Amino acid sequence: MAITASGIGSGLDIAGLVSQLVAAEGQPASFRLDNKEAQLQSDLSAFGALKGALSKFQDSVDALNDLESFQARSSVSSNTDLFSATADTTAVAGTYDIEVVQLAQAAKMRSGDGEFTAATDIVGTGTLDISLGSDTFQITVDNTNQTLEGIRDAINSASDNPGISASIISVDGGTQLVFASNKIGASNAIDIVATDDNGADGFDLARLATASLDTIQSSQDAIINIDQQQVTRGSNAFSDVIQGVSFTLKKEDVGTTETLTIELNTGSVKGKVNTFAAAYNSLVETMKSLSSYDSEGGASGPLIGDSILRGVQSQVRQALTTSVSGLDFGTLAEIGVSTNELGKLEVDSEKLDEIMTSDFEAVSQLFASEDGLANSLSSLLDRYVDSDGVIESKTDGLQSRISSIGDDRERLGARLIALEARYQAQFTAMDMLVGQLQSLGTYLGQQLANLPEPNSIGK
Numbered sequence: 001m002a003i004t005a006s007g008i009g010s011g012l013d014i015a016g017l018v019s020q021l022v023a024a025e026g027q028p029a030s031f032r033l034d035n036k037e038a039q040l041q042s043d044l045s046a047f048g049a050l051k052g053a054l055s056k057f058q059d060s061v062d063a064l065n066d067l068e069s070f071q072a073r074s075s076v077s078s079n080t081d082l083f084s085a086t087a088d089t090t091a092v093a094g095t096y097d098i099e100v101v102q103l104a105q106a107a108k109m110r111s112g113d114g115e116f117t118a119a120t121d122i123v124g125t126g127t128l129d130i131s132l133g134s135d136t137f138q139i140t141v142d143n144t145n146q147t148l149e150g151i152r153d154a155i156n157s158a159s160d161n162p163g164i165s166a167s168i169i170s171v172d173g174g175t176q177l178v179f180a181s182n183k184i185g186a187s188n189a190i191d192i193v194a195t196d197d198n199g200a201d202g203f204d205l206a207r208l209a210t211a212s213l214d215t216i217q218s219s220q221d222a223i224i225n226i227d228q229q230q231v232t233r234g235s236n237a238f239s240d241v242i243q244g245v246s247f248t249l250k251k252e253d254v255g256t257t258e259t260l261t262i263e264l265n266t267g268s269v270k271g272k273v274n275t276f277a278a279a280y281n282s283l284v285e286t287m288k289s290l291s292s293y294d295s296e297g298g299a300s301g302p303l304i305g306d307s308i309l310r311g312v313q314s315q316v317r318q319a320l321t322t323s324v325s326g327l328d329f330g331t332l333a334e335i336g337v338s339t340n341e342l343g344k345l346e347v348d349s350e351k352l353d354e355i356m357t358s359d360f361e362a363v364s365q366l367f368a369s370e371d372g373l374a375n376s377l378s379s380l381l382d383r384y385v386d387s388d389g390v391i392e393s394k395t396d397g398l399q400s401r402i403s404s405i406g407d408d409r410e411r412l413g414a415r416l417i418a419l420e421a422r423y424q425a426q427f428t429a430m431d432m433l434v435g436q437l438q439s440l441g442t443y444l445g446q447q448l449a450n451l452p453e454p455n456s457i458g459k
Helices: 014-064 067-071 148-157 266-290 307-321 349-368 373-385 390-450
Strands: 073-077 083-087 094-102 106-110 126-132 135-141 164-171 174-184 190-196 214-217 222-226 229-233 245-249 258-264 337-339 345-347
Touching: 014 266, 014 307, 014 373, 014 390, 067 266, 067 349, 083 258, 106 190, 126 148, 126 174, 135 148, 148 164, 148 174, 174 190, 222 245, 266 307, 266 345, 266 349, 307 373, 307 390, 349 373, 373 390
Parallel strands: none
Antiparallel strands: 073 083, 073 258, 083 245, 094 222, 094 258, 106 174, 106 214, 126 135, 126 190, 164 174, 222 229, 337 345
């Protein structure tokens, strides 16, 4: 391979010259690609911001597009230490006086004082028929389990045990076997029938029969008075007294009357309306920023004049002012939600409260009926924010164009490499030619210098 030294013949910095020429050739094209990509990235970001604001607005719309949310009821106990209550959509608004006379409780019994001194004491042999309400199971007591702890374990491990647990406690009065029900209500009393099969052994299994046990707690039903009418239930939690209302009793207090209030949950609806207005106002600000223009500085928003932005602005505004036919309050303005001079929504809380009090059904129909505002707005927004919607299609196109810029850069790079090679070849050839000419000039100069002077011949 020949070794060349660029610029030896001409004295020029050929490498630097070629580099500058190539840079001058590529810079405008590279600058145009950079500007084009920056613009596309700006548009991509702008459409992302628009979609985000539209999606947030749609979330607030969807929260209003549910009739059940308007039919929700709130239940308020004036003393939650005594009772609490919840209400579903079937509950009728009203106020009730509640007195908790008695709580339902489970039965609990124990062996008598002084009957036993230790868990290993022998009780006797035979059978124990143990009942919890109408359910009975039998324990056979023999020489393998005739102690207190043996009987305890047999009861707790019985597969047909309907819900009685046995335990042993040691107190100052001795050791006791305790029977406790896990079911409350008067119908779940504990009853034990003991049959001793060996009266001559000196032990009596009847010490564990009901008649020989001490009652710690009797099974009993819950009793409450509702508007001075007695209600008896076998549980402290029930929902079959006032339609749509579920009670949980916590404490009895005879003679104390508290209040249960069932009412429409207007506070929840009002909160959703305020969220809806705030989300729309945020959307307005986003769209305004994206389409803004500064006449003094000449700066403009990335989507100024964009047809998608103009289209969604126009359609959302139109949907907000469209009247729902067949209702006494068919527009937002009629329930106290109006548009101000800035194009934003303002909620007149007093007017909204008044309308909800006078015709709550109309408010629910305005938003959540089949032809209501929420349904029409949600369908409109779907066309823009869905995965196959208008904005997604637009951003897919922008992404494709951004990707194509990378291909353009690769083609530009290849073209500049070829251009550099051509320039390098041309300047190298020139350099060699100049070198040759310089050598020839030197040679001719030497030859001319050796020629005799014109008048020196013949002397």
